[in-house]
Amino acid sequence: MKKRFHTMISLLCMAALLAGMLAGCSSxxxxxxxxxxxxxxxxxxxxxxxxSEPAASGPVFENPVTISMLAASHASxxxxxxxxxxxxxxxxxxxxxxxxxxxxxxxxxxxNLTMSGGDLPDLIFLTSNAVVRQYAPQGxxxxxxxxxxQMPHFKAWFExxxxxxxxxxxxxxxxxxxxxxxxxxxxxxxWLYRKDIFEDLDIEMxxxxxxxxxxxxxxxxxxxxxYPLAFRSFSGTMAQMIMLSPSWGAxxxxxxxxxxxxxxxxxxxxxxxxxxxxxxxxxxxxNKLYEEELLLPNFLTIxxxxxxxxxxxxxxxxxxDYLSRIDFFNNAMRDSEPGFTMAYMVPPAFNxxxxxxxxxxAKVMIGMVVSSQSKHLDEVLAYVDWMYxxxxxxxxxxxxxxxxxxxxxxxxxxxKEFATAAEMKQATGFETFGFYERYDFNGELATFSPECRExxxxxxxxxxxxxxxxxxxxxxxxxxxxxxxxxxxFVNEQVSKFLIGERSFDxxxxxVAEVEALGLDQLKTVxxxxxxxxxxxxx
Amino acid sequence: xxxxxxFARAGAKKQVSPIANRGRKKSFFQRVYRDRYLLxxxxxxxxYYILFKYVPMWGVLISFKDFKPFIGFAGSNWxxxxxxxxxxxxxxxxxxxxxxxxxxxYSLLWCFPFxxxxxxxxxxxxRAKFKKFVQTVSYMPHFLSAVVVCGMLNSFLSPIxxxxxxxxxxxxxxxxxxxxxxxxxxxxxxxxxxxxxxxWGAIVYLAAISNVDPQYYEAARLDGASRLRQVxxxxxxxxxxxxxxxxxxxxxxxxxxxxxxxxxxxxxxxxETSDVIATYVYRQGLMSGNMSYASAIGLFSSVVNxxxxxxxxxxxxxxxxxGLF
Numbered sequence: 001m002k003k004r005f006h007t008m009i010s011l012l013c014m015a016a017l018l019a020g021m022l023a024g025c026s027s028x029x030x031x032x033x034x035x036x037x038x039x040x041x042x043x044x045x046x047x048x049x050x051x052s053e054p055a056a057s058g059p060v061f062e063n064p065v066t067i068s069m070l071a072a073s074h075a076s077x078x079x080x081x082x083x084x085x086x087x088x089x090x091x092x093x094x095x096x097x098x099x100x101x102x103x104x105x106x107x108x109x110x111x112n113l114t115m116s117g118g119d120l121p122d123l124i125f126l127t128s129n130a131v132v133r134q135y136a137p138q139g140x141x142x143x144x145x146x147x148x149x150q151m152p153h154f155k156a157w158f159e160x161x162x163x164x165x166x167x168x169x170x171x172x173x174x175x176x177x178x179x180x181x182x183x184x185x186x187x188x189x190x191w192l193y194r195k196d197i198f199e200d201l202d203i204e205m206x207x208x209x210x211x212x213x214x215x216x217x218x219x220x221x222x223x224x225x226x227y228p229l230a231f232r233s234f235s236g237t238m239a240q241m242i243m244l245s246p247s248w249g250a251x252x253x254x255x256x257x258x259x260x261x262x263x264x265x266x267x268x269x270x271x272x273x274x275x276x277x278x279x280x281x282x283x284x285x286x287n288k289l290y291e292e293e294l295l296l297p298n299f300l301t302i303x304x305x306x307x308x309x310x311x312x313x314x315x316x317x318x319x320x321d322y323l324s325r326i327d328f329f330n331n332a333m334r335d336s337e338p339g340f341t342m343a344y345m346v347p348p349a350f351n352x353x354x355x356x357x358x359x360x361x362a363k364v365m366i367g368m369v370v371s372s373q374s375k376h377l378d379e380v381l382a383y384v385d386w387m388y389x390x391x392x393x394x395x396x397x398x399x400x401x402x403x404x405x406x407x408x409x410x411x412x413x414x415x416k417e418f419a420t421a422a423e424m425k426q427a428t429g430f431e432t433f434g435f436y437e438r439y440d441f442n443g444e445l446a447t448f449s450p451e452c453r454e455x456x457x458x459x460x461x462x463x464x465x466x467x468x469x470x471x472x473x474x475x476x477x478x479x480x481x482x483x484x485x486x487x488x489x490f491v492n493e494q495v496s497k498f499l500i501g502e503r504s505f506d507x508x509x510x511x512v513a514e515v516e517a518l519g520l521d522q523l524k525t526v527x528x529x530x531x532x533x534x535x536x537x538x539x
Numbered sequence: 540x541x542x543x544x545x546f547a548r549a550g551a552k553k554q555v556s557p558i559a560n561r562g563r564k565k566s567f568f569q570r571v572y573r574d575r576y577l578l579x580x581x582x583x584x585x586x587y588y589i590l591f592k593y594v595p596m597w598g599v600l601i602s603f604k605d606f607k608p609f610i611g612f613a614g615s616n617w618x619x620x621x622x623x624x625x626x627x628x629x630x631x632x633x634x635x636x637x638x639x640x641x642x643x644x645y646s647l648l649w650c651f652p653f654x655x656x657x658x659x660x661x662x663x664x665x666r667a668k669f670k671k672f673v674q675t676v677s678y679m680p681h682f683l684s685a686v687v688v689c690g691m692l693n694s695f696l697s698p699i700x701x702x703x704x705x706x707x708x709x710x711x712x713x714x715x716x717x718x719x720x721x722x723x724x725x726x727x728x729x730x731x732x733x734x735x736x737x738x739w740g741a742i743v744y745l746a747a748i749s750n751v752d753p754q755y756y757e758a759a760r761l762d763g764a765s766r767l768r769q770v771x772x773x774x775x776x777x778x779x780x781x782x783x784x785x786x787x788x789x790x791x792x793x794x795x796x797x798x799x800x801x802x803x804x805x806x807x808x809x810x811e812t813s814d815v816i817a818t819y820v821y822r823q824g825l826m827s828g829n830m831s832y833a834s835a836i837g838l839f840s841s842v843v844n845x846x847x848x849x850x851x852x853x854x855x856x857x858x859x860x861x862g863l864f
Contacts, residue, residue: 116608138609227699236806297698301718301806306693315699485823486630489810496808500719518630 059094068121071434073101083429120371143174151385182439191345230316232307344455483519602835622835643793654740677738689803791848
């Protein structure tokens with residue numbers, strides 16, 4: 001009897017172990033989203049309604065349609081399945097979205113897994129163009145230009161914004177990533193400074209390079225332990241250079257835009273910024289600031305949290321970052337330090353030829369792709385088309401008329417309840433991944449403090465022109481991923497060394513020769529051939 | 540050795556029993572039935588190895604293809620050694636191999652002896668409570684994730700308000716920009732590694748030391764051997780097989796430098812010493828989604844690891860009669 005009992009126990013234990021393992025396996029394999037279960041049913045059901053007609057009144061579809069979507073979920077406003085925005089979409093389109101979300105940090109991995117699983121949801125809201133570059137040539141996504149005639153709203157928008165939409169175009173001339181418009185304003189960056197400290201010390205706004213330097217010297221004199229200027233490192237990606245160098249008349253490598261060279265619209269010439277004399281001048285300037293302890297010494301390595309502490313502790317007074325950081329710092333600091341005022345600084349003229357101009361920063365490549373495997377493509381395209389309508393533009397920004405906002409006589413709208421953009425996003429789901437294609441940025445602006453709103457509007461005046469965003473075909477990509485990657489690694493390293501004085505400027509000519517030897521000419525050819533396609537597409 | 544032969548004897552004795560009496564060999568299925576519980580216990584382990592170790596081995600084949608995930612393995616083209624040639628013709632290839640090897644070797648040189656010395660020292664502490672306390676405290680860093688450790692390093696080594704630089708300044712020195720100067724990277728990496736692995740690594744040696752027969756020590760004390768003499772002539776020889784085994788295992792993973800930690804500590808300014816195979820694969824392979832290229836480099840470092848492991852095993856067998864196989 002006793003022996004039987006022991007046997008039973010051990011069998012139970014083993015069964016439990018096995019069950020655990022199996023459960024582990026099955027949960028892993030079921031992580032790819034299933035296709036919408038009602039897809040087939042709804043196709044036949046809604047066959048009667050003409051999906052391509054813009055619906056002036058009533059929802060887009062007569063009968064409920066289920067569309068599956070994969071989107072990233074931001075940690076600060078995680079996806080909620082009872083979001084107001086889902087309700088609005090249901091009201092206006094009769095679409096039930098079946099949303100799978102993954103945290104932004106794991107999103108690319110999830111997309112890659114979904115791709116190799118081969119079982120795609122109808123829509124994926126992508127947070128970068130890289131996925132399109134990789135998978136569109138393999139036939140994963142629909143080229144919406146092939147269907148533009150059945151998408152009246154999109155067609156109207158596309159014809160009005162062709163220049164903008166061309167940035168999203170792939171090397172084969174297809175448009176796979178549906179361009180969003182409006183949210184790019186959140187990417188706007190610029191010079192920020194501590195207005196309260198400047199006023200205390202009676203310091204004037206710097207208008208050019210020399211004044212900028214003198215201001216930092218003055219600040220250092222008043223606060224000897226401080227490092228008046230600070231940057232954060234963006235995980236060693238040298239993203240600062242992309243923002244800094246255009247004001248000096250040279251363009252740094254911008255891999256996000258697939259562009260290693262700068263483009264001059266006047267001469268039609270592609271130039272590699274990091275080897276130009278203008279760029280050298282900039283490096284010498286910042287190296288001088290570094291040597292004189294006017295620049296935060298660990299600006300190449302400091303993480304975001306560390307940089308926030310530096311700014312909050314008043315260890316630094318001038319920085320370069322997203323304009324929304326104005327409210328971020330002021331809201332957080334004014335409880336303990338009522339005078340704390342971060343404000344927008346008009347970009348100084350670092351190069352007299354460029355003037356008071358700043359890099360074009362309000363740009364981002366995100367949007368939806370439509371799966372080529374979708375079982376009810378016409379309906380999915382009709383839904384996407386609706387997102388480009390004026391109706392969607394309005395209700396996906398502000399909600400149903402008058403429900404969440406007050407409208408003044410001159411048409412300016414203010415939120416009834418939301419004091420910050422985060423509150424608005426958390427409560428409604430507006431302006432979160434997957435729920436916009438055309439967004440009215442006034443919706444977010446309405447949550448800004450007056451000073452931050454003013455800064456955003458002022459900053460637009462100082463934008464340099466946007467450079468073309470390139471798309472490489474297979475042959476070009478081959479060169480980019482070998483020669484291009486080698487050059488990026490080398491230049492990032494050497495520029496860092498020049499900045500902190502680990503390499504002497506006496507070796508500048510040697511450095512230029514070294515970069516050229518890595519195959520700069522090949523890379524230039526690639527830019528020219530790729531851009532030729534863009535020009536051709538513009539007609 | 541003694542253990543092994545005793546085991547063999549016990550096995551032999553068992554086989555004499557009922558099976559031999561019946562005079563015929565049991566069939567495969569009968570033996571499976573007889574050992575069903577043992578086999579069932581073993582099953583999860585077997586499934587684990589097949590599923591997570593053997594099945595993925597087919598994946599190395601994609602390093603000879605231009606793998607396109609959406610098209611699938613079968614549809615992707617064979618490209619032979621293209622990815623390997625690309626890797627070795629890269630101007631940075633030798634630098635990252637050298638950096639990986641040096642980081643691995645330095646970690647081995649420093650992280651290997653310290654736990655042994657620490658275990659020996661702990662063993663000499665007679666007050667049990669104090670010993671337990673020291674041991675527990677020394678484990679703690681092992682449970683910290685790389686992110687936390689690097690966060691601590693970042694703030695300790697910061698040139699402004701960092702504790703290390705504050706101390707240096709107090710002693711009249713100049714603040715050092717530790718994480719931006721390539722010469723410091725290996726020191727920082729290895730030192731933090733030692734701090735993190737010291738206590739945890741000592742566990743195995745403490746277990747080996749506690750297995751040493753106390754009679755040896757009694758005999759030695761009667762002969763008038765000092766504490767140091769006892770450590771040198773009894774403890775060390777007794778744990779030598781464990782030390783050799785651990786060493787071989789460590790050598791086999793010399794190229795496995797922690798990706799997370801390097802990623803969190805490095806920046807372009809210090810690529811010179813900090814760019815390793817893993818970070819390179821991350822930048823060139825995974826960021827741009829080139830899985831074939833990444834797995835080619837992965838296979839290359841596995842082969843180097845295998846060669847090192849076999850060599851270490853051969854050397855160990857030659858010099859100390861201890862080996863894994």
